[in-house]
Amino acid sequence: MAHALTIAFAVSAGSVLVSGDAHAASNSAGDIVGRAAAGTVITIENKSIGLTRTLTVNKNGDYQLTMLPPGTYTVRAKRPDGSTEERQVAVNAGEGTSANFEAQTNTVVVTGRLQRIDVKSPESSMVLNEAAIDRIPVARDVTAVALLAPGATRGDSRIGQTTLRAGNVPSLGGASPAENVYYINGFNVTNMLNGVAFNQVPFEGIAQQQVKTGGYGPEYGRSLGGVLSITTKRGTNEWKGGANVIWEPESLRGKSIYTEAGKTTGKWLVAERPGGTDDLKANVWAGGPLVKDKLFIFGLVQGADIEAKSYGVSTQTVTKSTSPRFLVKADWNINDSNTLELTAFDDESKDKVRTWGSTVPYQTPRGAERLPDEYTTGGQNYIAKYTSWLTDDFTVSALAGLGKYNRGSNVGSAACNYIRDDRTSAQTRLGCATTSSITDPGANDERKAFRLDAEWNLGDHGLRFGLDNEEYKVVDGTKNPGGETILIKTLAPGSDLPSGYVNNTGAPIDFLQVRHFENGGAFTTKNSAYYLEDNWQVTKNVMLNLGVRSESFENLNADDKTFIKVDNTIAPRFGVSWDVKGDQSMKVFANLGRYYIPVMSNTNVRLAGAELDYTDYFVYTGTNSNDAFQLPGRGAQLGERTVSGDGTAGDPRSVVDPNIKPMYQDEFIIGAQQALANRWTVGAKFTYRKLKKVMDDMCNGPGAEAWALSNGYDADQAAIIGESINHCFLYNPGGDLTANIDLGDGKGLSEVVIPAASLGFPKPERKYTAIELTFERAWDGVWNLQGSYVWAKSRGNTEGYVKSDIGQDDAGISQDWDYPGLMEGSYGDLPNDRRHTFKIFGAYQVTPELRLGANAIIQSGRPLNCLGYYSGNLDTVSILYGSSSFYCNRTLNARGTVGRLEWTRELSLQANYQPKWLKGTTFSLDVLNVFNERGITSVQEAGESARGTPSPNYLQPLSFQLGRSVRLMAQYEF
Template sequence: MLKKTVLVHALTLAFSAGLASVALPTAAYAASNSAGSLVGRAMAGTVVTIENKDIGLTRTITVGKDGQFQVTQLPPGTYTLSTTYADGSKENLSAAVNAGDGTTVTFAGPTAGQKVIVTGRATKIDVKSSESSQVLSKATIDRLPVTRDVTAVALLAPGATAGDTRIGSAGTRAGNVPSLGGASPAENVYYINGFNVTNSLNGVAFNQVPFDAIASQQVKTGGYGPEYGRSLGGVLSVTTKRGTNEWHGGANVIYSPSSLQGDSVYSEKSPTTGKWNLVSRPGGTDDLKSNLWIGGPVIEDKLYIFGLVQGASIKSKTYGNTEQSEVKNTSPQYLTKIDWNINDKNLLEFTAFSDKSKDKQYTYKSVVPYQTARGEKVGTDEFTTGGQNAIVKYTSWITDDFTVSALLGQGKYDRTSRIETAACPYVTDRRTSTTKKLGCATQTLITDPNAKDQRDAWRLDAEWNLGAHGLRFGMDNETYKTTEGSFYPGETNYSVRNLKAGSTLSNGYVNDTGSTLQYVQARTLFNGGTFKTKNSAFYLEDNWQVTKTVMASLGVRSESFNNLNAEGSSFIKVDNTIAPRLGLAWDVNGDAQTKVFANAGRYYIPVMSNTNVRLAGTETDYYDFYAFDGSFGSDKKQLPGMGAQLGSRQIVHNGEIKDPRTVVDPNIKPMFQDEYILGIQQALSNRWSVTAKATYRNLKSVMDDVCNDEGAGAWALGAGYTADQADTIAATVGNCFLYNPGKDLTANVDLGDGQGLTPITIPAAALKFPQPKRTYKALELGFERAWDGVWSLQGSYVLAYSKGNTEGYVKSDIGQDDAGIGQDWDYPGLMEGSYGFLPNDRRHTFKVFGAYQVAPEWRVGANVLIQSGRPRNCLGYYAGDLDGVSIGYQSASFYCNGELHPRGTWGRTPWLHELSVQANYEPKWMKGLSFQVDVLNVFNTRTVTSVTEEAEQGVGSPSPTFEQPYGIQKARSFRFQAQYTF
């Protein structure tokens, strides 16, 4: 790995070479996530005029001695490039510029005797970029049958897989985040018009604009440059629509009726075979949305406006075993975009949008399980997600060689809830294979009614052309404020369970009655507070045109993270992490037809605000166990009858705010990953191109909490500390301490010697943890036939291996999205047997999608996905000898029924197959009118995508819900659209 000084020296040498090598080819810049670039070839000295008539933007540039030119920071759109040669002949060509992408154009040169020639061409291959990305315009997306959201579009990219449906399960966007390149679903970063809209509480939510406000969407799955950070998975970037020199507008209605959906299903265990079956039941979702938009010039060539408003009427009905619910949503959403061409050199943009969404849920008792007969009303709850965002961006082309852009934004995300039954404890009977819910509670866990997030951010980027070298540099800064908390309704969660004779509970109680014991588990939990997280970064990159055909990108990014506790004191502060990035792109034949590219880079991800909440806030969490007397209360709460207490109270957290110096290793490093990519891309005739790429990602450092008081205490006694001092050291670590698992742990401990806090370093071996591992190895083969007005086709095959002992920021095995503070690494017993194929491992993935204009008025489209299943586990009570506490985590270890079953060895879920189709009709008798129908999951395949992996209710006591299907492929649905545009 390059040291910081070596890399800086290399950049300095490259900079110096650029000043001395003016005869070398011109360097090219990578495009930003909200603008594109043009890179061209023409005769030296040619004056090229670049014009986008739609937005009144004109640039003039003189081709250098090397015969190359470039223009960066261009708003997306179609550009005309023209020139007049000395012999009087002229040449024009047209090129499409996409956000986050570079377009290569080539002028044919002068032709004596011809006044106008149009023989220049644009190529699909960006021979100056070594990034792995996919850019889809809204027109392309509209030709494909996909769910209308950012995640569904992202899943079209090679290496993208759907995350577990339990991750990010709050609100209307439940379980809808992708896993990119083997990373966990919490490790992506999301942008809208260059502004970071990732919800940094735990990384599993993000702000979105209305779908019809999208102009294009880009997915970077690897190799991205130093201007991007805070991601180990990928970058998802949306560019919105904007006004042009012509007034355009439209309206549409999109309706997906529940009456045409495939049956809703529930899982039922066969009493004869013991296998889980999917059984049909009533229920479904009626989804009606309408959009109205208009955009155009307020002042032609100068000032433009675009506005869109979306209305919705969504109603979803679910019929369960003991309850049924109806959820309604009528939340309007909007986008406003204003663009001001101050002059030919300066552009000012303003974006405002809202994705605030409110679900109102009505819960009733079921008269008959899974049927429509409705009993008494239990309660009405309201959940809010999303919020308002405002972005200002200024771009200045100060000279032909120097460009600066500045962005300022504020984003809000509301997570408030109003739970009518908040005073009702949640009661379940888990003694049978179908869990029965009792009482009047409607939610298992309640979020703080005032929960919300706010990001205030700015960034500055600059590009400077120095002949063979193109310098890019910039910085960004954001403050993220979170108000968060959660608690059990009625403060305590009650569940009735079975404990076989001789089995043990997590608090150490052993059932010595000689028969199965029915018991009540009572868990009390509440936490919360208001916290701030401050992240900043700066970067430097030299895009060095080594030869006419070889581009080298040498970059470095430095990031700093500062997390504050509930009292406003820093408890994690990391300055100047160094992330080198190296990219190479070789235009093999110099004709933009064949590109060989390679990348090597390091990527860091910040400490999520969830860590502040769970580790540096107030948290009370404890268990009590009682004998069940066989009865439930007669009032609406239906509390279980409790007899004698079984063992003592098991305390997880005692509710104290800890001294920030005593909860974090002062030498802690954020989580980071190294990545290596090698690929080749070939342009073929008739708009075809093919790609082959190999990717290797290696997670180098993990940041999580450790609670291993036993290991810390035993080491302290052996190291010569007194018994009292050893107990203090053990308690400091045992309160759950944040550090880098697998490394030595340094803790600040008050040893009672009057010296205050003393740094104590505990060797890694004493804590008995394995070294963290997560690798992703993938071979990608892809092809594309670009749209020509008649047809397009695109597809990929990915062979991938995702293996290790940690998924990363979430734990899909049990649906835990406590980013950075999950149960992994708490105690060594939980990590025993943890190495294997990870939840996002999909060995084989085939994707094919495209569209065909079968007749002037008719177009069809299709989307096919074939993917192998994910690994499954058998999780149970810990039965090893690495520690005596992992058993307290209940069914959480890789021991199952007393035997070790390492990660991923319990088989896999079935292969997933899905075909979706589309038909579009645009009648000649009414220009601008269109009708469209999409059928998603045509054959209504209902593949189980995840199961309940907890196998025990006590040591040796099997869980009746083990292997119960949890994630199930969405049912077939029809979506109808009527649209008029002008």
């Protein structure tokens, strides 16, 4: 009897004993790997989806079953001596699970409760399935879940902003929020216009989310930050379904807030105002077998009724969204060796906006209503994936996908100029415009992608190789409503304007800054790659991952002519993982790799398209008309028109350095992980990332002209060189510039190499250093706890593909590197630098019916700048950029040296009730940010209205922590 009990306990504990992960290639499938005596027959079975596979262990004692759908598998081993052993394992997408049957035993040691760890992979990864996510009180979106990972920080609220919400993209591992890549069922859904948006399935359709923050293998690319991968739900052999209603009422939210200048203290004061968001969603889903063990279907439909009310200084808005979303997934087990998956989902949302004038700032009385607006985001996606297990040792999969993303707008007030009075801290909007910038009504993106992945088990060597191709077409365009954006400002005595005007009147004068901007066109971007990796089991306890990825990028202009083409960049990846004791209880690992990111399509639009951009300055006469379409009173012009774009698109060969290299980063990680008793694990990791190349536009024509005059070119040729560079060249800042320029000598384009020293730019720098400490107590049906502390430092002179200092998400065409003056003093603590971050979350099953959960984060504040009009002597053009340099009130303040924002703290709680008296029913209450902490997360860093004129809006808070919200859910499942 004792013998039988011992065996039973060993089998039941099996899922714990083998829950560690091993390396896997696909981000939508997983592997089972292990060791057993040569000749052992291994059979795996997932009864829920009718999948069974069998193989014989090779002479080296290794086996590997690859590209398996996520789920719970029974693994059976029949040894050559006839003895058998069986256990349950959980397979996660993007990872592998170990199941070793090396020796038969009739005893169980006390360490059977050890939480075995991943000893095969050097990747930094967090995986949460649906059940784990449901136990955490967190906002129901991909970014909120990703922010649970160590080293993840929320990006600037202006980056990726939409009509319904502030920017919601994470910064991972010190990279900018535009440098992540997003997958759904293996298909890349990143919006490649600028990288700060992505397609999403309804949250209830997510089966698992994985976040890779470093050390990932060569199958992944096009990212310097992290990889966020979603696996959707699918049908099984049992019909299951459900419905729920999720409500976040406005009445239970923390009040909306605004800021105003203190009347006596000179500080910014925070006050409550009406408004908020009422969010109601309903989901209905079902899945099951159309043909048992062969053909499965899953479908989900989400309805929504979201209304957001906002009350500002001079306007009020009500934004409504009622767009439905859906997800459908079909899985066909063609036979024991071939499967086909089809996924379709739609996340298109139309936000309808009504706007009124405000008769009382920040309060409910309304003035006249303006014409309505409608903004569209998201679109339809279709994915097909075919997997074939050609032999026991060779597996191949092919994926094809079509993704669409609509970014169009229909602005009712398109004929109205945007007019704003900036003379006081309460910036007042005049006229009838509802927005400062109008996106092309037909703006949209379309991605066609194909990838092939293969795995070949050769005993001690596991080869993985593949390729992927993407073609991305974008239609984009932006213009000012009414043709001009008009700002009313004050110019102090002695101050000057970018137009060259100096206020020598001895008194302040009010002036108009009038800007005209328009661009647009249709553009194509092509990205391709192939990779090869050898997972070499050097010894029983040491695994080496030796890989390389080659990427190619091609960007075309509006005439379908190539203006950037880079072939075969080489990105090596090296990793080592050491199972120190040989029992999956302790791992030491390291990783060294290079990572490239594509040239975003925004570069096509801004650099290779036709762009007209100029600004004029006038005396303000103070005679605003009651006619909303009429311009405010203009007096004499102050100085000359400043022109940034003349409305023409240049020869594609004359806007890009032909020797340009894509943006890339090198990374080094070393760490250790230790399993402890009672399902605990602890870990420590050191990460170092260094940006090696930056790709951006440079416009220093005066510097190029001065160099030409000193190096044998006559005055006319030097002027041509200067004018050509003034139109901006895309190149690698900090290096020599090779420019193709027509010198007017009848020879056409001639290659001109301008030394880096003559252009006056520093070398680009971005260094991220982090020490990460983690702990986890795995869920056992009663409780779990997980947390981390990260000390991190992100320093340099460029954030990367965005510029959070000013809320600019012009990937590849930021104002950095345009002129030397803009980079003077730019080295320091970067916007995503959060020196200290504490995270902890967990759950406890109080009774069989009641579960409680908690989630807390404490984080140090963001570094601050004082940005102003350039006052140095490196160039005479940077002043045209307004409050954009690190000179402020004629004093140079290096990046991040004027202080930091305060720490932020947030606690969220959950109560989940599943009554026995109504089986299948769940009632859930989540309170996010329980204490309604409203820490400031970003401020206005522009410190001047004109050179020498302090801005009344400096340090005005721009965004806060989201206020307290209450989420109520009622759900029924069968």
